[in-house]
Amino acid sequence: MKGIMIQGTSSDAGKSFITTVFCRLLAQEGWEVAPFKSQNMSNNSYVTTDGFEIGRAQGIQAEAANTQASIWMNPILLKPRSDQSSEVVLFGKPLRTLSGMSYRENFYEQGIEAIRLSLSKLEEEYEVVVMEGAGSPVEINLKDRELVNMKVAELADVPVILVADIERGGVFASIIGTLELLTPSERKRVRGIVVNKFRGDIHLFEDGVAWIEEKTGIPVLGVIPYINGHIVEGEDSLSLADRFSASKTAPIDLAVLKLPYISNYTDIEPFLYEKDVSIRWVEDASAFGKPDALIIPGTKSTIQDLRYLKTTGLARKVIDYYRDGGSIIGICGGYQMLCEQLIDEEGSDTGRRRTKEAGLCLIPAQTTFSIEKKTIRSKGSLHPKTGLEKVAQLEGYEIHLGHTVWKKGQAGSPFLMLDSGEAEGFYTENGRLIGTYMHHLFHNDEWRTLWLNRLRERKNLPLNETILINEEKYRKLDEAVEQIRPFLHWEKVKGILNEWGQEE
Structure with a gap:
């Protein structure tokens, strides 16, 4: 399969946004591209044209890629119903409600088969797949039966780009710590690093880029500025707080x-x-x-x-x-x-x-x-x-x-x-x-x-004329893509995508 996977050092590092941008850039260059997230945990969902339920982010990513959203782009959706249990939505339809322990113990093999089937369907229909992970790939207590990060990269046999959120602080430790906790074969898949949500003069981080590349041997593919007002809607409470934090005082x-x-x-x-x-x-x-x-x-x-x-x-x-x-x-x-x-x-x-x-x-x-x-x-x-x-x-x-x-x-x-x-x-x-x-x-x-x-x-108050939100949303997405372009080594990203599997 020709594809690439975006993983993060933490939740809300910007994986959904980077995945959407990559889908948009590839679509603009004429590729038939599909987004993919094997397992999503979110109560923010999207209904496909044929009446199935998937994660909201994958629906928006499909729109950004100029394609129709489908169940193959998000085969497993977990919708929290309490602190202990979630509704499992499989291929767009509710399966059952499971506790976290029951899901981990009883659903794993079924989940693996769902992921395999989805990947094969996308490979048949699209030229390239941009995949999104969840949380961190090194949650040690969950790692042996995870269905959304390195296991998926292995099933699809694609390279990984690691995204780190500099706004949280501790960006160097988060990158080094994540890489250190990966197995040697997993670490070999990580072919690039993106530092996301940078505020200020990016030139001040040039020494930081050099340090990361020297310590890891992995190229930094971009230091991405903090982008406000893009259309990529978040999926959890962290995203919600961030998305609306800039809401202004108004009449x-x-x-x-x-x-x-x-x-x-x-x-x-x-x-x-x-x-x-x-x-x-x-x-x-x-x-x-x-x-x-x-x-x-x-x-x-x-x-x-x-x-x-x-x-x-x-x-x-x-x-x-x-x-x-x-x-x-x-x-x-x-x-x-x-x-x-x-x-x-x-x-x-x-x-x-x-x-x-x-x-x-x-x-x-x-x-x-x-x-x-x-x-x-x-x-x-x-x-x-x-x-x-x-x-x-x-x-x-x-x-x-x-x-x-x-x-x-x-x-x-x-x-x-x-x-x-x-x-x-x-x-x-x-x-x-x-x-x-x-x-x-x-x-x-x-x-x-x-x-x-x-x-x-x-x-x-004065009455307002109608604002056409869809036009505004996609204008803002394209603006965000253009804002990012000077800070992203896009040709290197495509090189990783095209050269994977040809080294041996």
């Missing part, structure tokens, strides 16, 4: 509940491109404040996160905020929490059968969890009963267990009319309260602008 204060098991928080990312909107993550009652609008995002464990809201006092804050005239949108699990009652008869949400939990009681409806997960791309329009002005078709996706049913005779209307003919979601009080299962809702530019302009009107 519209948008609060988002930071749930312990938050999922698909990329629903919020379009607001980063709205200059008059600030995003404020709220995880305790004292920080709630008086936002212009509140978003309750998706979650992998709806009832657990609802209980968290209650124990922290946030539930009472949300209820009082709405009763005092606040605007709320609940997406997926956030929509479910707004209902009067949540019923988990089969234990599919909590792991405990016959569980019932009172919701926030703002939407007159009941949510019942089911065993089968709904995973589809969806399209539709605003429901006629909302009375809203017509906007272009809305597109998104649904990933959820269970369904929500209103009580008869209650006020409110459906939010969307899907192309399938199904009325979806809840809408009332001129949009002051909305619930929907549609992820990616705010990526629909006309809808986002309509919703924000209502908030602007309420504050006597």
